[in-house]
Amino acid sequence: AQSVTQLGSHVSVSEGALVLLRCNYSSSVPPYLFWYVQYPNQGLQLLLKYTSAATLVKGINGFEAEFKKSETSFHLTKPSAHMSDAAEYFCAVRVGGGADGLTFGKGTHLIIQP
Amino acid sequence: DAGVTQSPTHLIKTRGQQVTLRCSPKSGHDTVSWYQQALGQGPQFIFQYYEEEERQRGNFPDRFSGHQFPNYSSELNVNALLLGDSALYLCASSLAGGFNEQFFGPGTRLTVL
Numbered sequence: 001a002q003s004v005t006q007l008g009s010h011v012s013v014s015e016g017a018l019v020l021l022r023c024n025y026s027s028s029v030p031p032y033l034f035w036y037v038q039y040p041n042q043g044l045q046l047l048l049k050y051t052s053a054a055t056l057v058k059g060i061n062g063f064e065a066e067f068k069k070s071e072t073s074f075h076l077t078k079p080s081a082h083m084s085d086a087a088e089y090f091c092a093v094r095v096g097g098g099a100d101g102l103t104f105g106k107g108t109h110l111i112i113q114p
Numbered sequence: 115d116a117g118v119t120q121s122p123t124h125l126i127k128t129r130g131q132q133v134t135l136r137c138s139p140k141s142g143h144d145t146v147s148w149y150q151q152a153l154g155q156g157p158q159f160i161f162q163y164y165e166e167e168e169r170q171r172g173n174f175p176d177r178f179s180g181h182q183f184p185n186y187s188s189e190l191n192v193n194a195l196l197l198g199d200s201a202l203y204l205c206a207s208s209l210a211g212g213f214n215e216q217f218f219g220p221g222t223r224l225t226v227l
Contacts, residue, residue, distance in 0.1 A: 004156075036218075043118070043204055043218035044157070090156050101147055101159030101172055102216065 002027040002093045006105035014113045019063075019078040021108050023091030026072065033074040034092040034102065035065055044090065050074060061085070086112045116141065118207050118219035126225045127195050135190040135222045139207030145169075146188040147216060148180060149204040157204055163188050164210050192224075200226045 007022040025031055032051050036044040048059025055067045065076045074091060088109050092102040119138045127133050139146050145164045149157035159172035163182035182188045186207075192199055202223050206216035 041220075043220045044206075045218070046215055049215065092156075101149075101162055101170060102157070103159065104149075104156030106154075106156045 002031060002103050004091050004093050004103055004105035006089075006091050006108050008108055009106065010109045010111060012111040012113060013081045015083055016080050019076070019081045019085065019110065021076040021089050021091075021110065023065075023074045023076065023105060024072050025074060025091075025093045027093060032094045033065075033067060034094070035059065035063070035074075035076045036090045036092060036104075038088040038090065038107075040087075047076070047089075081110075081112050083112050083114065086110055118205055118217050120203075120205050120219040120222050122222060123220070124223045124225075126227065128227050129195055129197060131195050131226075132191065132193045133195060133224060135192075135203050135205075135224070137188045137190070137205030137207075137219060139186050139188070139205075140217050143207035143209055143217070144186050145208045145210045145214075146182060146186065147206045147208070148188070148190045149206065150174070151202040151204055151221070153201070160190070195226045197226050200224060 003026045005024045034049045035047040038044050047063050048057045050057050050067045058064045063078045088107045090107045091105045094100050121136045147162040148160040151157040160174050161171040162169045166182045177193045179191045202221040204221045205219045208214040208216045
């Protein structure tokens, strides 16, 4: 079975600083990996996805993530934080094709300090 | 494109009651997945429906059941509600076959008193 661990339930950065949200996965087979963002009282929006193509994945809103098989990691980064990035971020893994549900981490709350 | 829609937005029930939540998938999508998100937690996969049949199920008891209609919309039913069923219930739609992105609706907030 697959699992996801997100290190740090809360991360605080200053506006304009680097954002780094950590995600480690466990999977016995090559996984599909995702980052979702959730704003208060809203559903989840896909930021980016890894599907075994390029290991460096670029997403929306300036976010990107790098798949590192040797470290079983898929950390999310953004060079310069904006106030509008404050939200809950979830890393998720799926093994197999479209029939499989996503397994989510517990989430990281990103706080942007002015 | 209306995206994934869910109804109702909020719902309050008492222990032991039954509840039905509804989901309309994004236009063109034929697969619907349901997730439970407890407060402060990540979503947990309940089950997925395709061609009106349950295709995969997560670790949820039989009190949780679902249905998919010919127009691909779906219902989630929960019987004998427990306090622990209080959560945000998210519906996601996608296209079957190969890898396809799941698009999430805004969710239904269920409170069990």
